[in-house]
Amino acid sequence: MPWKMVERQIQRTWRFRYLLILVLFLPSQLRAEKSVTKWRVTDLTGQAFFKDRPDRTTPTPLAVGSPIPSQNPVLLIAAKDSLLEIATAPSDFLRLGRSTVAEFSTNKIRLHQGSFLRYCETETIFALSSKHSDAGIRLHRSALMAEATGNGGLKIVLVSGAAQAGTDADGAKTLHPGQLLFVRGNPAHFGDLYDLDLPLLLRTSRLVNGFARPLPNLSRMRTSALIQGLNLKKRYEALVGDAPDDEKVQMWAIKEK
């Protein structure tokens, strides 16, 4: 590898480490300033709960309009067949899929199980963790989905806009709309990267379609899907499934009628 490329890679890695450090060890005063933003439940299908203290035995039920204290991490729970949306503004929200358990604060999301969609129009940096893996995410006018995988890692899908994902070991990676990236292991490494059929993803995603309010930039997403169609070389006869361990990714064969 030419030295300049190596140098650039090192710079990128270190830049991302600074980013992670900034996110994870942000001075509490700054965090307090940030946490002035008020999160509220804006959409709820089924049942959802939250726990603001680990010692609390019974989770508190949520209803549309309930405030979410995000100064310290809270545990958000969307029950079976339930969908939850919390927002600070129409252009800044988090959606939780069915059977999802996630620790949430303004700068951190730790996904224990299930899936979420994070949408924001301003630049937003947050730490994203699962049972075993940690990553940093930078979003700008983006919608990003993530799901916990069987191996304790993460599956990250960028739906629209621009985003970077980073790990301590692999540095930063720029994602394009429609790309799926696995994050696995501890220390976290990037796994396989796939381009996904965007029209199919947009049509079948509950995190996109299962809520009363359509995503704010849905028309831009559909245009991205249209452009992906123009740039398409091949569709594989498969669907990506879970990552049950660090070595394998499940693939489901498609049988076209």
Next chain:
Amino acid sequence: MQFLHATIVKYSLLSGLLLTSAIDIRAQKQWGGIETVPRFDANTKVVAPAMRERSSRTIPPRTSSQRPGASDLGLQRPVAVKRRGFDYYLGLSTRVYYSSNPNVQSPGHQYEKPAGVWLNNVHSGFRLGSYNWGQAAFSPYLGLTLTRFDQFGDKDLDFPLNTLGLYTFGLLQFPSGWALRTGLTYNQDHDGKNNDRVHDDFYPGITLLKTFSLGKAVSLIDFGLSHHFTDSKFNTINPDELDRWELSARWTVMTNIGKWELSPYARIIYSDYRKGFNHDRQDFTREVGLDLEYPFTSYLTANFFAHYATRLSKGGISSYDFNRFDGGGGASINAKF
């Protein structure tokens, strides 16, 4: 016959030039809003693949297990995509067909007679990226076509023609299925025997297209408006006499039966001429047809077609009415890089 005589008399009197009947027939080929030589339709090449994509998407994939559908992220089907949206198209096609009136002559004219036609075409073009404009995707295209038109089966009808075409257009596609195409096209016709330039046609045009599902088929409706600026070398008095406004509408349905792709279509064209002896001429052309395509591979296809066109004309110095039936088949190789 009347038109032939009228045309010869007109040019004899006005310019003193004696036109041969061969030149007159060549002129007729160009005159009047319908192309004797079917030109490469860039629109078909651009929109048809997109339509095929849409049609294949109407059948949701059935998976080998219900489990992938359980993810709230949605179905995650891997695809291979170009990171840069730059395409290069190259295609060759050949067609042999019967034509009841290959020289587009009015009923009763001595050259209104059938012949075989052999048409060869090579086309090449580029898509110079696709850009997300928020509500729509914009893609610029440019390309070139070369066409050779030969007739056989009747020694009186031996008027080969070479056509060079250049085009550029911008395609604005909306996710709702609407598209807007604006572009410039230039066609230059040469005598197929001595390669003399006989006719130039330059036209800016705008076309509004809409694709929609029709059961299992995909349907395309388009409305076009263009203005043709022409230059006929054989017409020394009014070389731009074929300048005209054209308004057209076409409806195409694309469906599959097994591996066969069927595309019936209907089209109407209204042409309004303003120059020279054509200053009060108006044409109304109607076309119906059926295209059948059988793909052997993704780049090699066999095709068959049947097409009927009729034109009603008023004004001008003669009758420009005609009827024509074409039917035949051929093969094409198309590649996208």
